[in-house]
Amino acid sequence: RKEVEQDPGPFNVPEGATVAFNCTYSNSASQSFFWYRQDCRKEPKLLMSVYSSGNEDGRFTAQLNRASQYISLLIRDSKLSDSATYLCVAPQGGKLIFGQGTELSVKP
Amino acid sequence: NAGVTQTPKFQVLKTGQSMTLQCAQDMNHEYMSWYRQDPGMGLRLIHYSVGAGITDQGEVPNGYNVSRSTTEDFPLRLLSAAPSQTSVYFCASSVGQNQETQYFGPGTRLLVL
Numbered sequence: 001r002k003e004v005e006q007d008p009g010p011f012n013v014p015e016g017a018t019v020a021f022n023c024t025y026s027n028s029a030s031q032s033f034f035w036y037r038q039d040c041r042k043e044p045k046l047l048m049s050v051y052s053s054g055n056e057d058g059r060f061t062a063q064l065n066r067a068s069q070y071i072s073l074l075i076r077d078s079k080l081s082d083s084a085t086y087l088c089v090a091p092q093g094g095k096l097i098f099g100q101g102t103e104l105s106v107k108p
Numbered sequence: 109n110a111g112v113t114q115t116p117k118f119q120v121l122k123t124g125q126s127m128t129l130q131c132a133q134d135m136n137h138e139y140m141s142w143y144r145q146d147p148g149m150g151l152r153l154i155h156y157s158v159g160a161g162i163t164d165q166g167e168v169p170n171g172y173n174v175s176r177s178t179t180e181d182f183p184l185r186l187l188s189a190a191p192s193q194t195s196v197y198f199c200a201s202s203v204g205q206n207q208e209t210q211y212f213g214p215g216t217r218l219l220v221l
Contacts, residue, residue: 043212043214044151046209087151095153095166096153098150100149
């Protein structure tokens with residue numbers, strides 16, 4: 001099993017839709033998790049962190065389920081500008097382990 | 109602040125050639141890392157450093173060397189390039205123990221023929 005695994009995608013959704021991504025992790029000792037956003041051929045940038053039960057920032061909500069060892073990212077009212085690849089990240093032994101990413105394409 | 113800078117942006121090498129990918133940051137970050145990104149693989153950690161003079165291996169260190177003689181610079185050396193090293197390379201730095209605030213450079217796109 002990969003240490004961090006994400007929905008394969010791509011997700012193609014219309015503007016205004018709600019979309020959710022899931023990510024599973026294998027290291028039960030991980031305490032915090034992160035979602036990074038990566039635009040095409042650009043560097044990843046931190047979108048939000050996930051501690052304890054979850055985190056909300058505007059249209060974005062990240063939740064953590066320790067019992068099932070997964071985190072999710074919910075995007076409400078999708079915008080064209082949300083089109084990107086979303087990377088799930090878990091720290092392990094002082095290093096960051098990245099998932100393979102889920103591509104989102106928001107269409108008009 | 110320039111943040112994290114990487115040079116070159118693009119590079120084409122022949123099999124067996126060596127080269128150094130440069131990375132520098134001006135934020136006085138202790139932690140620096142090198143990742144490679146391949147289609148469908150996400151980012152994989154090559155080497156990382158927790159401070160000047162200290163480096164350690166990541167997931168995929170074979171074929172790469174690093175050194176950290178200053179806080180600012182963290183060069184990645186390809187000893188003898190192979191086609192399997194064709195990839196996009198990202199350097200990143202972060203503030204102390206707070207790994208979440210990773211700042212990435214713009215990347216170096218490397219093609220090995």
